[in-house]
Amino acid sequence: IITAKIAPSLLAADFSQLREQLQQIENADYLHLDVMDGSYVPNMTFGPVVIEDLRDFSELPFDTHLMIENPEDFIEDFAEAGSDIITFHEEAALHSHRVLQQIKNEGCRAGISLNPHTPLANIKYLMPELDMILIMSVNPGFGGQSFIPVMREKISAARDMIERHNSSAELAVDGGIKLDNVDEIVDAGADVIVAGSAIFGKENPAEAVSRFKNRV
Ligand code: DX5
Ligand code: ZN
Numbered sequence: 118i119i120t121a122k123i124a125p126s127l128l129a130a131d132f133s134q135l136r137e138q139l140q141q142i143e144n145a146d147y148l149h150l151d152v153m154d155g156s157y158v159p160n161m162t163f164g165p166v167v168i169e170d171l172r173d174f175s176e177l178p179f180d181t182h183l184m185i186e187n188p189e190d191f192i193e194d195f196a197e198a199g200s201d202i203i204t205f206h207e208e209a210a211l212h213s214h215r216v217l218q219q220i221k222n223e224g225c226r227a228g229i230s231l232n233p234h235t236p237l238a239n240i241k242y243l244m245p246e247l248d249m250i251l252i253m254s255v256n257p258g259f260g261g262q263s264f265i266p267v268m269r270e271k272i273s274a275a276r277d278m279i280e281r282h283n284s285s286a287e288l289a290v291d292g293g294i295k296l297d298n299v300d301e302i303v304d305a306g307a308d309v310i311v312a313g314s315a316i317f318g319k320e321n322p323a324e325a326v327s328r329f330k331n332r333v
Contacts, residue, residue, distance in 0.1 A: 121303045122146035123329045124180050124289065125322065126313035128162065128260045135167075139175045141322040144330075147180040147202070149291070149311045152195070154185040157209050158258035165191070165198035172199035180249075182230065182291070182311075184257045185209065189216050196223035204228030204251050204289075207239050217246040228289070232257065233265050237274055247286040249309070250275055254302075255292030260313040264293030269305050276306025300332055 124147035130138040139148065150168055155161040168179065178201035185191065188205035189212070195203055203220045207229050210216045220227035228249030229240055233256060240250065252272055255262040268290070275288055289309035290302050299310055310329060319325040 119303055120330065121299075121307055122287070122309045123316075123326050124149040124309055124311045125316040125326060126151055126260065126291070126311050127317070129313035129317035131317075135171060136174050138317060138322070139171060142316065142326055143176065144323055145177060145316075145326045147309065148175055148177040149313075150179060150181045150200075151313075152181060152183050152185060153258065157186045157206065158184045160258045165194040168195065168200065169198040178202065180204070180228075180289075180309075182251065183209075184230075189219060192216065192219045192223060196220070196225050200225055202226040202228055202249055204230050204249055206230045206232065206257070207243075208232055208235055213240075214243060214246065217243060221246070228286075230257075230291070233268060233271075237271065237278055241278075244278070244282040244284050244286070247284065249287045249289055250279070251289045251291055251311075252307075253292055254290050254294070257292075261318075262293055264295075264298055264302075269301060272302060272305040272307055279306075296328060296332070299329060303332070 126149040128151040153162045180202045181200040183205045217227040226248035230251035254268040287308040290307045291311035295315045316325045
């Protein structure tokens with residue numbers, strides 16, 4: 118059995134009890150933090166202030182997923198708030214290569230995310246800079262949507278691309294992942310599984326994390 122890292126998405130947590138919710142997923146590998154600005158995506162969540170306050174209550178690496186316009190204007194804020202990985206959308210940045218360098222200059226690992234329709238070719242020349250590739254397997258903006266089946270093919274193609282470039286980038290997949298489809302996603306080549314509703318939507322998030330890890 119191939120193992121993948123599990124990154125619970127806080128989007129599905131009870132926002133009135135974030136600190137308690139964090140303590141329930143300490144057996145995960147990353148904490149996935151979905152930042153939405155109401156403009157790049159039709160929903161809003163939280164910004165650096167919330168991340169900074171949560172930082173003291175978790176040992177997990179913070180995997181910040183920026184679904185915002187003009188990501189270049191906020192890299193420093195999200196780095197200082199305590200992000201370990203910062204991922205922005207290729208579609209949202211005019212100068213993606215520069216934004217990746219900005220993230221690294223802040224001492225963070227740099228990731229790029231692609232919406233379901235965006236070709237992998239768009240990141241071909243960014244490969245040497247990438248620490249993470251985040252494939253969206255739903256349209257960004259909301260939790261609880263269904264995995265788009267054709268994304269399996271994109272995950273495999275991304276895996277091939279990583280191998281061909283001898284890249285050390287982790288391949289993360291985000292959206293619609295449940296216990297009953299995680300196997301095929303990991304088999305297609307995912308290194309990191311982001312899951313919101315399938316973890317925080319459960320009564321026992323820690324148990325959900327370990328079930329994902331053991332894939333039972
Ligand atoms: C969607 C977010 C996801 C979301 C996934 O825009 O990027 O991280 O929380 O939620 P589920 O796992 O419920 O599809
Ligand atoms: Zn996300």
